[in-house]
Amino acid sequence: MSERSPKVLLHTCCSPCASASTLRLIKDNYTVTLFFSNSNIFPEEEYNKRLMNARKLANILNVPLLEDIYDHDSWRLWIRGFESEPERGKRCEKCFHFNLQKTWQKAKDLNIPFFTTTLTISPYKISPVILQIGRQFPGFLAYNFKKEDGYKKSIELSHQWDLYRQKYCGCEYSMNGEHKV
Numbered sequence: 001m002s003e004r005s006p007k008v009l010l011h012t013c014c015s016p017c018a019s020a021s022t023l024r025l026i027k028d029n030y031t032v033t034l035f036f037s038n039s040n041i042f043p044e045e046e047y048n049k050r051l052m053n054a055r056k057l058a059n060i061l062n063v064p065l066l067e068d069i070y071d072h073d074s075w076r077l078w079i080r081g082f083e084s085e086p087e088r089g090k091r092c093e094k095c096f097h098f099n100l101q102k103t104w105q106k107a108k109d110l111n112i113p114f115f116t117t118t119l120t121i122s123p124y125k126i127s128p129v130i131l132q133i134g135r136q137f138p139g140f141l142a143y144n145f146k147k148e149d150g151y152k153k154s155i156e157l158s159h160q161w162d163l164y165r166q167k168y169c170g171c172e173y174s175m176n177g178e179h180k181v
């Protein structure tokens with residue numbers, strides 16, 4: 001692999017968020033592998049729907065997609081005690097930590113030197129909080145994908161490629177929230 005094109009593992013929360021984020025990383029000369037690791041999503045049918053669309057995006061962009069196991073029980077244990085926190089609160093911080101730690105571990109196992117996450121593209125999420133958690137792990141690239149109209153581009157690409165855009169963030173506690181993608 002050329003030094004000018006280092007590898008990065010991109011935690012992919014969903015296909016719309018990954019669309020513009022992946023293009024941004026490619027533009028910055030990274031070689032991108034997508035990593036779908038989202039045990040926070042509930043129910044499993046919804047998880048599968050988002051995963052299918054991540055596969056679709058990987059095909060469109062011609063990038064590899066790695067799929068983590070779905071383990072919602074472990075995620076529930078991890079956030080225990082924070083179930084009734086509001087969106088953008090402590091439960092979400094723990095949730096980000098859960099998925100970023102898994103991505104960091106996967107990158108380490110595969111000798112991929114860098115990793116980052118699509119989570120920062122959403123206007124419903126606070127980028128500095130996500131970046132602060134990511135920086136706890138070596139190799140984290142602190143991309144704020146909201147910048148350079150990232151979110152707007154993700155919406156346009158989702159329409160163009162007919163990607164599924166969910167109506168809630170992911171977990172059962174967010175199903176009646178205001179969050180969309």
Ligand code: SF4
Nearest residue numbers: 092095169170171174
């Ligand atoms: S609302 Fe979203 S970020 Fe927050 S805990 Fe649920 S799935 Fe995770």
